[in-house]
Amino acid sequence: MAPWNRQVEEMPPDELRRLQYRLAKALVQRVYETSEFYRRRMKEHGVRPDDIRSLADIGKLPFMYKRDLRDNYPDGLFCAPKEELVRYHVSSGTTGKPTVVGYTRHDIENWSESLARGFSSCGLGRGDVLQVSYGYGLFTGGLGVHYGAEKVGATVLPTSVGNTERQIELMQDLHTTAIACTPSYLLHLGEVAEKMGVSIRDDTDLRIGILGAEPWSEQMRSRIEDWLGIRAYDIYGTSELSGPMFTECSEQKGIHIWGDLALAEVVDPETGEVLPPGERGELVITILQKEAFPMIRYRVGDITVMDEEPCACGRTHPRIHRIQGRVDDMLIVRGINVFPSQVEHALLEIPEVGRHFQIVVDRKGALDAMLVRVEVSEEAFSDKITDLMMIRKMVEHRLRSSLNVGVDVELVEPGTLPRFEGKSKKVVDRRSL
């Protein structure tokens, strides 16, 4: 489908960078003048608005963290007069205070514009019926997607979450062509539909899934697409940045970050140093045009890779790879950053072992030792010890080349590894003991 805003979406990269610089410079000037928080933070850091003389100078600005949002609850970071706000969203923190985000009319407009471009890029527009099965209310998912979809002229069916059987009936009766929800909810919906005797593939008009708000994988995408007969697109955003904001395009090779709306950087989670495209690190976002709740160099905590190669879709804006995990899950083994999600992805490529694993990090003398426990798959199990030793060596080799750090592999009996997500069980770090 044609770009929603061709002039912007296909802007030459140089021009885009110049625009980003102008917007960033204006943003810094504005927050310095209007916000006590930003002024104090910049002074502490010894940087003034005049010091921003190029786009790269953004790197001189201090980072913002989740704790800054909590410390300034509820509205200490707001930069617009209260009467200019047209909406609040509130995300509940798992620990401590929630985060409140305010929006001016212009902020809502930009948020919708961002999603309108994304939806158009995955072929969603007039004539489509989008079932929004994200939660409506304080959570940003439902209303965010809703406004973006209305903007592109799709018909919105705001089912919100829950009552899956009714969702399936409405999907058939109103000829839903696209659904926005979490990937796990879509799988659940597919299962419930089958129990009702409804095949999503054959008995509905569903052709597009806009899926996000939780981590998912390429394997999960293939499963959803093959089973339900739809195209599944990744959508990304967090409440601090407005909400869901960016999606993949029809190429399904990364999420376009609209450069006029946001400046994305990827940094080393330990040192904060900006990493070149292609290197894995923590996503840092500056929302360039936000009035009520600007975010400057916000450490999102998500792990990804920046991709500045031209996209086959023709859009010139940079892309980020699918989110590969959380910084909180990162381990440092012999000075190398290791993410459990890397182990998971590597194992998915090795049919000889199952997808479950456990990482045990220990210290042997002065050196860290990393052990990965895996299960031999049914197909690969041989009663010859030498075959099993070869599988172990091969897995060690594959993990070493994808993690860049030496790994010992232990083969364990099936069913003995933790089945559920969560760092607490998948990673055992004995070094602190």
Next chain:
Amino acid sequence: MEKSYIVKQISIFSENRPGRLAAIAGALRDAKINIFAFSIAEANGFGVVRALVDRPEDAHRTLTDLGFRVSFTDVIGVKMRDEPGGLSEVASVLGDAGINIEYAYAYSGRDGAVLILRVDQVEDAVRQILDRGGELLKASLFR
């Protein structure tokens, strides 16, 4: 013809931790499955328990249901003459025919000692041993 001498052994993946062998043996006992022979092969951290039982299919199902990784392996059982040189005779018959022995273990049954062999060319091995007057366990013992 050779097939009637190919015996289905069950092989079970096992971690080297206390109680694993007891768990396997206990499960087979509870299912009233007789174990004729078994051996344990170990590497560091894990091992493979190999067993000849009277009802291999049932044993496979019982252990799989308990979460064990189980497979079938084709082996042969050579009856050993109770005299010196029995083992070297079997080994040289197979060696002369270019058949590799992957592993072997022995047990002593009612009718004397039996050598269980996993070889790379099982039908050839059966033929060679029978041709040279050797005696093999019948697969029909294991149903």
